[in-house]
Amino acid sequence: TKEFDLATTLVQEKMVDAEKVAHVQNSNPLEHALLVLTKTGYNAVPVLDFHGKFEGIISKSHILEAMFGVEKIEVELLEKKTVSDCMDREIPTLLIDDTIEQALHELIDYNFVCVVDEDQQMQGIITRRQLLKEYRNEYYRK
Amino acid sequence: TKEFDLATTLVQEKMVDAEKVAHVQNSNPLEHALLVLTKTGYNAVPVLDFHGKFEGIISKSHILEAMFGVEKIEVELLEKKTVSDCMDREIPTLLIDDTIEQALHELIDYNFVCVVDEDQQMQGIITRRQLLKEYRNEYYRK
Numbered sequence A, B: 001t002k003e004f005d006l007a008t009t010l011v012q013e014k015m016v017d018a019e020k021v022a023h024v025q026n027s028n029p030l031e032h033a034l035l036v037l038t039k040t041g042y043n044a045v046p047v048l049d050f051h052g053k054f055e056g057i058i059s060k061s062h063i064l065e066a067m068f069g070v071e072k073i074e075v076e077l078l079e080k081k082t083v084s085d086c087m088d089r090e091i092p093t094l095l096i097d098d099t100i101e102q103a104l105h106e107l108i109d110y111n112f113v114c115v116v117d118e119d120q121q122m123q124g125i126i127t128r129r130q131l132l133k134e135y136r137n138e139y140y141r142k
């Protein structure tokens, strides 16, 4: 089999395609985000704007923190908030022509990285699972 | 530098030591588990019994699901539950003399794996981040 090289394999060859990526919109109520996260089972998913542009991620951590009142947890606090109020926007992205070598650097600190085109439209995500499978395949190819 | 080999490196050389691992006890109220998960920032942590034996994991997902009533989310549902009621016990473990090669297999499907001794006492955890750092180090050693 062909030698797999991190520096010449593009992220678009190994990413999860956008149509398979669960996501929410920045204007969605927080309760809707909780429903998506609970149903899919994921801890965090990408947040897109109305035009499909990647804006950041929303996680179960963000939703739980949104419930914390001064003295106790209050579920009612979720009702008035949207994804946009609680999401994390400081998230690195990769371009479709970036390499798996660059993805590996980002995945040391993040569970997944969103892949975008030059208009910031989400094309897919590259996950830690994908990189670990490459690592395993490469090890047995030696 | 010495060549790193997955099959000859033991998990105990690369694991996060038990004293650095945030955990909860199976008898803790669910609210205490939520506090630990929120303060540490982790999505899931190991659950130990009174004697320090590994029993499974508790996650933010388990806690959110425990709040789901018939029609809406009810935080009061947390009060009567303990970690033991909601945790996941079907979690693989590794022994301290197992290899990083075996850890790689488990980490394809799990974010972390608990390392135990022959008495099931937790010795540490091996994480996906650790394996990805080895992958990166090995790639630049070529």
Ligand SMILES: Nc1ncnc2c1ncn2[C@@H]1O[C@@H]2COP(=O)(O)O[C@H]3[C@@H](O)[C@H](n4cnc5c(N)ncnc54)O[C@@H]3COP(=O)(O)O[C@H]2[C@H]1O
Pocket: A016, A020, A021, A022, A023, A040, A041, A042, A043, A044, A045, A046, A111, A112, A125, A127, A128, A129, A130, B043, B108, B109, B110, B111
């Ligand atoms: N419903 C499910 N079915 C099967 N396995 C599941 C699963 N939910 C979680 N896992 C397993 O747990 C790992 C961590 O999931 P987590 O939700 O924390 O973190 C996930 C999640 O935040 C995100 N993610 C993965 N696939 C996604 C998708 N199709 N849509 C949106 N987000 C996704 O990327 C992170 C890393 O995913 P990765 O696959 O490396 O690693 C996943 C996978 O190995």
Ligand SMILES: Nc1ncnc2c1ncn2[C@@H]1O[C@@H]2COP(=O)(O)O[C@H]3[C@@H](O)[C@H](n4cnc5c(N)ncnc54)O[C@@H]3COP(=O)(O)O[C@H]2[C@H]1O
Pocket: A043, A108, A109, A110, A111, B016, B020, B021, B022, B023, B040, B041, B042, B043, B044, B045, B046, B111, B112, B125, B127, B128, B129, B130
């Ligand atoms: N407080 C924090 N400080 C710095 N980085 C943080 C962090 N919380 C999360 N991260 C980053 O996010 C990744 C996923 O964390 P998660 O909590 O889903 O999943 C974590 C968590 O469930 C567990 N874990 C890691 N370190 C732990 C510890 N000291 N005690 C208990 N559980 C731990 O192992 C999983 C994989 O951890 P890994 O290090 O591979 O990967 C971590 C790490 O790269």
